Amino acid sequence: MLAGQRQSAILEMIAGSGSVRVATLVEEFGVSDMTVRRDLETLARRGLIAKVHGGATLVDGGSTEEPGFVTKSGRQAAEKEAIARHAATMVAPGSAIALSAGTTTWTLARHLVGVPGLTVVTNSIPVSDVFHQFGRPDQTVVVVGGVRTPSNALVGPVAVAALQTLNVDMLVLGVHGMSPRVGFTTPNLLEAETDLALVRAARRLVVVADHTKWGLIGISTIARLEDAGTLIVDSGLSREAREELSEHIDNLVVVEPSASGN
Template sequence: MLAAERQARILQEVEHLGAVRVSQLARLLAVSEMTIRRDLDHLAARGSIEKVHGGATVAGGAKPSTDEPGFEAKWAQQTAEKEAIAAAAAAMVRPGSAVGLSAGTTTWTLAHRLRSIPDLTVVTNSMRVADVLHKAPGGAPNVVLTGGVRTPSDALVGPVAVSSLRLLHLDVVFLGVHGIHPRAGFTTPNLLEADTDQALVAAGQRLVVLADHTKWGMIGISTIAPVDRADVVVTDDGLHEDGRASVRERGVELVVAPVAGVGPSRARDTAGVS
């Protein structure tokens, strides 16, 4: 394994676990502890991690569970991964369906691909998503935008949004999340958004969660749903095997979208199958 590959794996472990020990990484990567220490020095010099006695932690420490970046800040992150995930998700949508889209940059990316699918009705609590769909040429989807209070990530949340969603019945809901954790489930840093997303999930016959590999191990203040509530989780091929296994163990279908060739094709990793 090349040094760059090894360091990328180390960074992945730090981001997934929050903190790692030198001895743990040496066993995982089958190299000496001295090699790991040199790798940690390199990553720390780049600002990718923080070195601590005997190991490393996430740079700047773990983010607060209520940390909520704005839409523009999130939009610029993992763009290739979001495109791959959106392509895989769009292939699941049939013409004439009633579709729910939560707020978020991954669902916003998906919205661009839904514009070409005929006879859709899309329910969303995202002004950004609604704007993308309204601007679709030709036969634009019918769009139902919930009311509510605007969050820093441009979601509409609160009692108005929840009450409107409780009256609806959708074929499939695509849910973007702040984080995924085996114990905490699918989470958000905004308490009101959790209530709204829960209502959106309840309105759907089928739940598809969209999350790139950097969301794994992150925990927001409020749980939207446990992992096993999802029918499908769509992620990118940067997800480590521990994350894949945690989904499969819960009987949830895992769709792994290849980032290199963003398009309609996708690799499927079904529950219980490697």
């Protein structure tokens, strides 16, 4: 296969799944690690992909770009499912938790609908819909009001004011990006303010983020890496990134997605 043909195939793979690992491309095309990295460098120079630790992702349109909920829900589905399954094991019956907006927390909600006596605080319309449709009668769901974002989050001063009166045992926070330099970030300024209020309302912070979030930087920081007691990621995250995150976070959990996504 010629280099141009291989690069076109790589681009199709990234477009289909949202990201790809160098090791996967080496196995797929039977070429060296160095050849794959040169291909990724070529595509990145053309502005077609974004290089990240251990692989590449779709181009990040900028620190304020925010894809819609439906668009994001189709990306890294297997990874989000594995992350959500583990996060669900950390939720005790009868506890009060908060779930931020996001497709990973929405996936988690579907694993929590059977937990007895659970109180859920959320600023996510899709998350609240899951509990409304499938939850138990002994569960309580508190939905904060606010201005609706492209990711179906409710944000702004109304949401912040409501959250300032609440206290929960644990917050499970989905993020747009994470970086050692700026921490956990979002591309929406109002959502950052609301997420910060969620962080302050919780005694414990658990962040859920698939490997494509590594190295992405949104315009506003929600929290430092050190603020997370636990970070749950998938095995697509490079070894170098894991080592760097472990320097900042006490409990880094790496989960393995199943081939079927179930």
